[in-house]
Amino acid sequence: xxxxxxxxxxxxxxxxxxxxxxxxxxxxxxxxxxxxxxxxxxxxxxxxxxxxxxxxxxxxxxxxxxxxxxxxxxxxxxxxxxxxxxxxxxxxxxxxxxxxxxxxxxxxxxxxxxxxxxxxxxxxxxxxxxxxxxxxxxxxxxxxxxxxxxxxxxxxxxxxxxxxxxxxxxxxxxxxxxxxxxxxxxxxxxxxxxxxxxxxxxxxxxxxxxxxxxxxxxxxxxxxxxxx
Amino acid sequence: xxxxxxxxxxxxxxxxxxxxxxxxxxxxxxxxxxxxxxxxxxxxxxxxxxxxxxxxxxxxxxxxxxxxxxxxxxxxxxxxxxxxxxxxxxxxxxxxxxxxxxxxxxxxxxxxxxxxxxxxxxxxxxxxxxxxxxxxxxxxxxxxxxxxxxxxxxxxxxxxxxxxxxxxxxxxxxxxxxxxxxxxxxxxxxxxxxxxxxxxxxxxxxxxxxxxxxxxxxxxxxxxxxxxxxxxx
Numbered sequence: 001x002x003x004x005x006x007x008x009x010x011x012x013x014x015x016x017x018x019x020x021x022x023x024x025x026x027x028x029x030x031x032x033x034x035x036x037x038x039x040x041x042x043x044x045x046x047x048x049x050x051x052x053x054x055x056x057x058x059x060x061x062x063x064x065x066x067x068x069x070x071x072x073x074x075x076x077x078x079x080x081x082x083x084x085x086x087x088x089x090x091x092x093x094x095x096x097x098x099x100x101x102x103x104x105x106x107x108x109x110x111x112x113x114x115x116x117x118x119x120x121x122x123x124x125x126x127x128x129x130x131x132x133x134x135x136x137x138x139x140x141x142x143x144x145x146x147x148x149x150x151x152x153x154x155x156x157x158x159x160x161x162x163x164x165x166x167x168x169x170x171x172x173x174x175x176x177x178x179x180x181x182x183x184x185x186x187x188x189x190x191x192x193x194x195x196x197x198x199x200x201x202x203x204x205x206x207x208x209x210x211x212x213x214x215x216x217x218x219x220x221x222x223x224x225x226x227x228x
Numbered sequence: 229x230x231x232x233x234x235x236x237x238x239x240x241x242x243x244x245x246x247x248x249x250x251x252x253x254x255x256x257x258x259x260x261x262x263x264x265x266x267x268x269x270x271x272x273x274x275x276x277x278x279x280x281x282x283x284x285x286x287x288x289x290x291x292x293x294x295x296x297x298x299x300x301x302x303x304x305x306x307x308x309x310x311x312x313x314x315x316x317x318x319x320x321x322x323x324x325x326x327x328x329x330x331x332x333x334x335x336x337x338x339x340x341x342x343x344x345x346x347x348x349x350x351x352x353x354x355x356x357x358x359x360x361x362x363x364x365x366x367x368x369x370x371x372x373x374x375x376x377x378x379x380x381x382x383x384x385x386x387x388x389x390x391x392x393x394x395x396x397x398x399x400x401x402x403x404x405x406x407x408x409x410x411x412x413x414x415x416x417x418x419x420x421x422x423x424x425x426x427x428x429x430x431x432x433x434x435x436x437x438x439x440x441x442x443x444x445x446x447x448x449x450x451x452x453x454x455x456x457x458x459x460x461x
Contacts, residue, residue, distance in 0.1 A: 010296055017288075017300050021307040028311045032318040039321035132262075132382070132416040 048083055050140075051113025051122035052093050057085035061095075064207050068096075073194040075099035075107070075187055084203055091116050091203040096195070097126065100187030104179040105129045108138070112191045118199075119153040123188055128180075135180035145172060145181070154192050162189040233358055240362025246339045247370035247425070248432045253337040256330045257371055258421035262382070265389050267375030269323045270330055271368025273312050275361065278340050280308040282360030285348040301344045302335075309335045323392040339363065374424050380405055382415035 045062055052061065064086065067079035074080045076099040083095045093115045100108040108128040113121035123146055125138050137143040148171065163169025164182050173181045195202070231239070246252050253274070260266045284304045292300050313331045316324040324331065334340070343363055348356040379386055384406035394401070414420045 010293060013292070014296055014299060014303075017303050021303050025307050025310045025314075028314050032314045035318035036314070036321075039318060043321055043325070131413070133411040133413045 047111055047124060047126065048095050048113075050124050051095050051111050052083075052085045053121075056092050056121075057087050059084075059086040061085050066202070066205050066208050068198070068202075070194055070198075073098075073190040073197075075101040075190065082202060084207075086203075093121055094195075094202060096191050098187055098191040098194070100183040102179075102183045102186070103128060103130055104135050104177065104183075105131065108180070108183060108187070110184065110187055110191070112188055114192065114195050116199075116203075117153075118192065118196060119151060119156075120149045120188070120192070122147070123149040123184075125184075130180045131177065134174065134177040137174045137177070138180055138184055143174075145174070146184075148172070149188055152188075154189075154196060159189075162186075233355075236355060236358050237362045240359060240364075241366045241369070242432075245370065245432070246363055246367040248429050250339065250342070252339040252342060253367065254425075256333060256337060257367070257374070258418060258425065260327060260330050261371055261374040261378055261421055261424070262416055263379045263389065264372055264375045264387050265323070265393055266326055267371040268368065269316075269320070269327055269393055270334075271364070271371045273316065273327075273331060274334055274337060274340070275364025275368055276312055277305065277308045277334050278343060278364040278367075279357055279360035281305045281340055281344055282348040282356040283353055284308075285344040286351060286353045286356035289349045297345070297349065298341075301341055301349075305340050305344070306335050320393055326389075326392060339367065370425075370428060374421065374428060377424050378415045378420055381412050382420065383411055 041062055048061055061083050064084045066082050066084070068074070068082055069077070069079050071077050074096070080099070081097045084091065085093045085095070093113060095111055095113045098110050098112055100110060106129050108130065109126040111124045111126050113123070115121050124140060125146065128136070128138065130136050130138065137145055140146050157170045160168065161170040162185060164171050164173040164178060164185055166173050166178055167182065169185065171181060171185050240246075244250060247254070247257055256270055256274070260270045281301070281304050285301055288300070288304075309332060312334070313324075316327075316331060343359060347359045351359070376386060379388065384404065386403040386405055387401045390401040415424070
């Protein structure tokens with residue numbers, strides 16, 4: 001009897017602590033939530049504006065977002081955000097957050113900006129775990145390699161040129177690191193192919209924000225030879 | 229355990245330094261000491277959590293029964309870490325992105341629970357606060373020195389990306405010590421962190437030994453070597 005009362009009191013004390021702790025954390029969460037949302041938005045906008053210049057569009061690109069899924073071409077099973085830029089209501093460009101799944105050390109997340117005509121506005125690396133000092137030259141602040149995609153498209157160069165130079169393509173590799181640039185070149189190429197296949201509806205589908213629901217894409221049979 | 233404030237400071241900053249003597253919390257220490265700014269960010273966050281949890285634990289030390297001690301302390305620490313994480317996300321979002329998982333992982337930094345258990349549970353609020361700050365600053369100093377070493381050797385810069393912490397105005401703080409430096413991979417990779425920490429510990433031991441030798445020469449009573457209170461990894 002005495003023991004059970006002792007245990008009950010202990011449980012109550014612990015519960016009280018949990019309650020107070022939870023309350024404090026909840027209060028801080030409530031007060032910081034708007035600022036956190038703002039920080040996330042500002043960060044994302046900065047990345048988006050690196051691949052789609054702000055002068056090109058006049059819409060709220062951050063909220064004009066849909067999520068698409070295409071494990072084959074976008075490099076991940078998960079839904080991939082696509083941000084759409086419009087000017088006076090007409091589609092101008094979009095930014096696809098695709099993934100290069102076969103980096104030297106795991107997946108490399110990219111942001112690929114594509115003009116409505118299928119040329120690349122710019123590519124940036126969002127996150128990666130490549131070797132510092134070798135593979136990380138894909139970052140814009142380490143080297144200007146990633147800027148070499150700007151202006152390219154599916155026909156510039158021809159498909160067989162969409163490789164690093166060692167594989168007979170037009171893109172540089174880095175000294176001591178071929179796997180990383182190879183993975184990025186392949187992912188950018190696949191992202192362009194994804195755009196070509198799906199461009200009919202990418203701009204017309206209603207924006208999903210804030211409701212986030214992934215939707216599978218039934219894409220047509222491949223019209224291009226499989227890419228290595 | 230009735231040392232004065234000077235003793236508490238000395239314990240935390242030097243004699244019983246978390247990173248150099250107790251060798252606790254090595255995982256975050258080694259993982260984020262790649263640059264000075266990352267190191268400073270994690271150091272400050274850890275110090276904040278440690279000071280906060282020490283004060284809270286000290287406040288409730290007479291309320292909590294022995295068998296509830298550990299769960300309560302863990303709860304307190306977890307609350308502080310979550311609060312710090314939310315605040316970093318709100319005010320230094322870019323730094324939060326860089327430090328990533330190591331902010332929530334402060335919960336598992338055993339230094340914090342060790343100080344709560346070994347010090348704050350037995351001392352008053354003021355002394356516990358001082359102990360938390362001293363231990364935290366001691367940890368941060370080692371982090372920053374190690375970060376500086378690795379950044380200079382690895383990238384040839386110092387204070388790169390200071391803007392992550394201090395805003396865009398801090399872009400100019402970055403010092404390029406060695407222009408056109410090709411980088412030294414070993415310093416950036418994890419082995420560099422281990423080697424660097426090993427060298428720092430060796431340096432501390434050399435300094436301690438010199439001091440002891442000088443004191444012995446003067447004929448004073450030589451104090452015992454550095455006391456290790458808790459050494460559970």
